[in-house]
Amino acid sequence: MSKRVVIVGGGVGGTIIANLLAKKMRPELKKGELVIDVISDKAEHFYQPGLLYMLFGMKYYEELVRNEIDLLDPMVALHLHPAIKIDKDKNEVHLKNGVIIKYDILVLATGSRPAPEMIPGLKEGGNWFYEVEACRKLRHELMTFKGGKIVLTIGLPHKCPVAPLEVSYMMDEWFRQRGLRDKVDYTYTYPIGRLHGLESVAHFAAKTFPKHGINTETLYNMKEVDPNKKTVTSLEGVTLKYDLLITIPPHKGAQVIEDSGLGQNGFVPTDKFTLKMEGSTNIYVVGDTTNLPISKAGSTAHFESDIIVENIASELRNGLTPFRYDGKVFCFIETGLSKATYIMFDYNNPPNPVTPSALIHWFKLTYNKVYWLTPMGIL
Amino acid sequence: MTEEELKQIKPTVTVDARGTYCPGPLMELIKEVRQQPVGSVIELISGDAGSAKDVPEWINKVKQEFLGVIPEDGYWRIFSKKVKDM
Numbered sequence: 483m484s485k486r487v488v489i490v491g492g493g494v495g496g497t498i499i500a501n502l503l504a505k506k507m508r509p510e511l512k513k514g515e516l517v518i519d520v521i522s523d524k525a526e527h528f529y530q531p532g533l534l535y536m537l538f539g540m541k542y543y544e545e546l547v548r549n550e551i552d553l554l555d556p557m558v559a560l561h562l563h564p565a566i567k568i569d570k571d572k573n574e575v576h577l578k579n580g581v582i583i584k585y586d587i588l589v590l591a592t593g594s595r596p597a598p599e600m601i602p603g604l605k606e607g608g609n610w611f612y613e614v615e616a617c618r619k620l621r622h623e624l625m626t627f628k629g630g631k632i633v634l635t636i637g638l639p640h641k642c643p644v645a646p647l648e649v650s651y652m653m654d655e656w657f658r659q660r661g662l663r664d665k666v667d668y669t670y671t672y673p674i675g676r677l678h679g680l681e682s683v684a685h686f687a688a689k690t691f692p693k694h695g696i697n698t699e700t701l702y703n704m705k706e707v708d709p710n711k712k713t714v715t716s717l718e719g720v721t722l723k724y725d726l727l728i729t730i731p732p733h734k735g736a737q738v739i740e741d742s743g744l745g746q747n748g749f750v751p752t753d754k755f756t757l758k759m760e761g762s763t764n765i766y767v768v769g770d771t772t773n774l775p776i777s778k779a780g781s782t783a784h785f786e787s788d789i790i791v792e793n794i795a796s797e798l799r800n801g802l803t804p805f806r807y808d809g810k811v812f813c814f815i816e817t818g819l820s821k822a823t824y825i826m827f828d829y830n831n832p833p834n835p836v837t838p839s840a841l842i843h844w845f846k847l848t849y850n851k852v853y854w855l856t857p858m859g860i861l
Numbered sequence: 862m863t864e865e866e867l868k869q870i871k872p873t874v875t876v877d878a879r880g881t882y883c884p885g886p887l888m889e890l891i892k893e894v895r896q897q898p899v900g901s902v903i904e905l906i907s908g909d910a911g912s913a914k915d916v917p918e919w920i921n922k923v924k925q926e927f928l929g930v931i932p933e934d935g936y937w938r939i940f941s942k943k944v945k946d947m
Contacts, residue, residue: 638892643883679885703891717923717947775881775889829880
């Protein structure tokens with residue numbers, strides 16, 4: 483009797499796991515002893531970090547997208563129908579087209595999405611770049627902006643925690659290049675009492691923001707936006723006026739997770755070391771889908787995927803799951819349009835950004851082009 | 862509340878933020894306070910000594926209730942209660 487590994491989600495985590503597992507378990511796949519399925523609601527695989535560059539006209543949508551089927555190993559079955567229910571007691575995934583897929587091992591890789599509707603007025607008054615259409619709209623706003631007050635606000639939780647810094651540095655340089663910087667009053671807000679969650683990154687921002695002319699407002703958590711008056715008010719009682727409101731909206735997980743009772747707001751309670759769903763022996767959770775208090779970032783999903791694949795292979799072959807995730811995360815940080823730094827950290831070692839350089843920026847631009855090797859399980 | 866009283870509390874939700882640097886303990890707490898219903902008690906476990914100061918500062922600023930801290934060996938258990946909508 484063959485075993486079936488079902489992966490719900492065709493983002494970076496789900497695709498890496500499918501491809502690495504297909505490579506590792508080739509003999510079993512060829513003999514029909516193992517079946518690997520990916521369930522995705524999208525035929526296209528989009529490189530989300532590219533949105534930051536698309537915002538400033540440095541990348542086009544067409545450069546940031548591939549067909550998911552072209553990225554997947556030919557021995558992985560792709561189902562392009564949304565999952566609408568996961569029954570963990572019966573080991574079943576129900577698809578919108580009525581098909582029910584039974585699994586032996588399930589991987590939840592359903593990701594997260596901006597949910598501006600969680601803050602009154604934000605959807606109407608705010609602009610964000612974490613989704614393609616919203617990014618196009620904000621790009622248009624920036625291209626036609628003649629000057630005034632720009633305010634950046636940040637909701638919780640959100641993916642790519644360094645993006646608020648990157649967009650601030652990049653916007654500063656972009657407006658300077660256009661000769662408009664002296665007409666732009668830019669305010670960066672942040673939910674806690676410093677400029678970033680990571681202490682070393684917060685220090686880096688505190689040191690560098692003044693020379694970029696970036697104003698700051700900390701302990702700022704959006705309560706509501708008034709699109710008519712063009713004001714945003716925080717839970718802490720501070721109201722800011724804006725001409726252009728840029729926001730990192732609070733995020734939610736996938737609806738199917740909530741609908742299946744697997745986790746509040748679509749985030750699944752997960753063991754930080756085994757990456758198994760709490761209380762489950764055959765469900766793994768990867769990337770943004772976990773409720774772990776760690777960075778929601780592509781690199782997190784990547785490093786977690788390596789562990790999940792090793793454990794699934796080991797479990798199928800000898801019944802053991804000895805591998806443990808150490809909390810490893812790696813992030814590039816663009817510090818303008820021509821320099822970047824990076825951070826790397828895990829559960830035991832805090833990060834420390836290195837001095838920004840053109841070399842790291844080029845490395846990031848190179849990775850933007852070769853990203854496709856990551857979901858394919860090559861890089 | 863006294864330490865003994867805090868030890869008797871059964872929190873609605875516990876967030877273990879030890880060993881996690883980003884987004885960090887306070888942001889995890891803010892997220893939970895926002896999403897839990899009024900009346901919930903949230904326990905934050907943090908390995909960052911600064912949390913014992915940051916958390917009450919923010920909780921008081923947004924007019925929720927800070928219940929107290931239990932210092933443990935190398936970490937802190939910090940209790941807050943959501944007393945009104947936000």
